[in-house]
Amino acid sequence: MSVKELRPSGPPPSSGGSRPSADGPLTKLNKAIYRQAPEVFDNLRPRALFHNIYKSVYRTTAFPKTERERSEAFFNSFLLHIQPAKIEKHALRFTYTFGLGLLSTYLFLLLTISGLLLMFVYVPSVQDAYGRMQDLHSSVSFGYILRGMHFWSANAMIAVVFFHMCRVFYTGAYKAPREFNWVIGVILMVLTLILGFTGYLLPWDQLAFWAITVGAGIAGKANWISDNINALPHPPGAPTVPPLGDLTRWALLGSDTVGQEALIRFYVLHVAILPVIITLFIVYHMWRIRKDGGISSPKESPE
Amino acid sequence: MKRIREEEIFPRNPNKTYGLMELVKGSSTRVDRGPDDMVSSWPHLLIREAALFAACFAVILALSVFKPAPLELEANPQKPPNPAKAPWYFLGLQELVAYDAFWGGLGIPGLVVIGLMAIPYLDRHHSGIGRWFAPSRRMACALWTGYVVIVVVLIIIGQYFRGPNWAWYTPWNMPPEVQ
Numbered sequence: 001m002s003v004k005e006l007r008p009s010g011p012p013p014s015s016g017g018s019r020p021s022a023d024g025p026l027t028k029l030n031k032a033i034y035r036q037a038p039e040v041f042d043n044l045r046p047r048a049l050f051h052n053i054y055k056s057v058y059r060t061t062a063f064p065k066t067e068r069e070r071s072e073a074f075f076n077s078f079l080l081h082i083q084p085a086k087i088e089k090h091a092l093r094f095t096y097t098f099g100l101g102l103l104s105t106y107l108f109l110l111l112t113i114s115g116l117l118l119m120f121v122y123v124p125s126v127q128d129a130y131g132r133m134q135d136l137h138s139s140v141s142f143g144y145i146l147r148g149m150h151f152w153s154a155n156a157m158i159a160v161v162f163f164h165m166c167r168v169f170y171t172g173a174y175k176a177p178r179e180f181n182w183v184i185g186v187i188l189m190v191l192t193l194i195l196g197f198t199g200y201l202l203p204w205d206q207l208a209f210w211a212i213t214v215g216a217g218i219a220g221k222a223n224w225i226s227d228n229i230n231a232l233p234h235p236p237g238a239p240t241v242p243p244l245g246d247l248t249r250w251a252l253l254g255s256d257t258v259g260q261e262a263l264i265r266f267y268v269l270h271v272a273i274l275p276v277i278i279t280l281f282i283v284y285h286m287w288r289i290r291k292d293g294g295i296s297s298p299k300e301s302p303e
Numbered sequence: 304m305k306r307i308r309e310e311e312i313f314p315r316n317p318n319k320t321y322g323l324m325e326l327v328k329g330s331s332t333r334v335d336r337g338p339d340d341m342v343s344s345w346p347h348l349l350i351r352e353a354a355l356f357a358a359c360f361a362v363i364l365a366l367s368v369f370k371p372a373p374l375e376l377e378a379n380p381q382k383p384p385n386p387a388k389a390p391w392y393f394l395g396l397q398e399l400v401a402y403d404a405f406w407g408g409l410g411i412p413g414l415v416v417i418g419l420m421a422i423p424y425l426d427r428h429h430s431g432i433g434r435w436f437a438p439s440r441r442m443a444c445a446l447w448t449g450y451v452v453i454v455v456v457l458i459i460i461g462q463y464f465r466g467p468n469w470a471w472y473t474p475w476n477m478p479p480e481v482q
Contacts, residue, residue: 073345080345083348084344086343086344088340088341090340092347096433102355110359133374145364147371147372148368149364149367151367152366152367156362158392162454169447171434175432176423186416186419193392200390205376206378209380210383210388211387218408219408221404224410225405298433299433300433301429
């Protein structure tokens with residue numbers, strides 16, 4: 001289209017006048033823009049405007065047709081570029097991976113979102129925590145669904161992470177060059193268990209309180225190590241090893257029993273420290289998949 | 304593809320340790336579909352990932368609507384339940400603790416984690432990658448299955464077969480006050 005088709009819209013010219021037209025400030029601005037940069041009016045057409053904004057955000061077409069465009073759709077996308085633009089057919093077979101690794105990522109995503117929303121309601125205090133849980137089931141809109149999603153995602157994630165580890169073992173996917181990613185995976189599983197354990201206390205109901213009492217009791221069993229070391233023959237007056245189990249338990253609970261100190265410690269671990277740590281490990285785990293040559297394939301050990 | 308005699312185009316240079324070996328006419332082998340059976344991630348991978356998320360979200364949402372998360376009475380330090388049970392994923396640990404406090408609760412689990420991390424450095428045999436239950440890995444698969452069975456059985460015992468004072472009960476004889 002030609003630029004000249006467009007005219008600045010202003011008041012209609014006064015017909016036969018006493019004075020040369022007295023333009024308002026808007027019309028003056030319009031005319032000035034038209035003189036200096038007539039294409040501005042073309043750029044403001046909704047179609048062109050939308051197209052230009054879209055192109056500035058997302059440089060590839062939304063519906064790629066050629067192979068090149070399809071590659072670019074992954075390569076140029078912030079969210080998709082961590083994955084390869086081309087993938088082996090074998091890797092796409094559902095029965096090879098059952099999507100377990102991605103599934104645990106999805107569950108972690110659901111846990112993060114539902115957990116952040118739960119934080120708007122929850123108060124980590126022994127006086128208020130349980131009441132807030134009851135609020136979730138009674139007065140908060142969709143509160144029980146929110147808590148249910150957090151609960152079920154957490155339990156599912158622990159199971160799915162374990163199944164994922166079984167898949168990787170049974171398909172020999174931990175072998176070179178992926179040894180270290182398996183190690184990262186074991187760390188991720190331990191972190192998942194600890195996240196589950198720290199979250200278990202927060203509802204502050206009977207189940208939570210006594211499960212953590214049992215769990216902290218297990219940590220206290222580390223006394224066995226220091227007791228045995230101290231029982232070794234040693235010169236009189238030599239320093240003794242402090243009771244390791246009691247120290248661990250104290251570090252965990254901040255007290256001899258499960259109470260306010262334990263609740264705030266578990267809360268901070270559960271909503272801030274551990275999520276950041278596990279996120280870093282998840283990102284590293286995924287980065288290594290690409291660097292170790294993508295998902296394992298039978299082509300790596302022809303039989 | 305048609306071979307072209309290279310010497311007519313590039314005569315051999317005796318000063319060079321390398322030379323043009325062959326020229327081939329024809330399109331690159333990667334055009335259309337490569338010989339290694341690759342497909343575009345768009346849409347083949349993307350559509351599967353989107354479907355998996357939809358399924359995951361639907362299942363979790365359905366569970367949370369129809370089976371809400373449990374909430375027992377408020378915590379009461381004066382009223383210990385008998386038995387007090389750990390979360391289900393730690394029931395295997397609790398079961399082991401019943402036999403030996405240190406080795407069950409810390410020693411064996413610690414060794415298991417170290418052992419799991421050591422697997423790829425012990426099993427260096429480069430066979431059976433990318434196949435489920437490859438015949439050449441029968442031994443490894445059997446060992447792993449043994450590990451999985453132990454974990455699952457310990458959790459099931461802890462969840463369904465342990466009653467007051469961590470004594471053995473069958474699920475149908477479980478005292479009613481134990482959930």
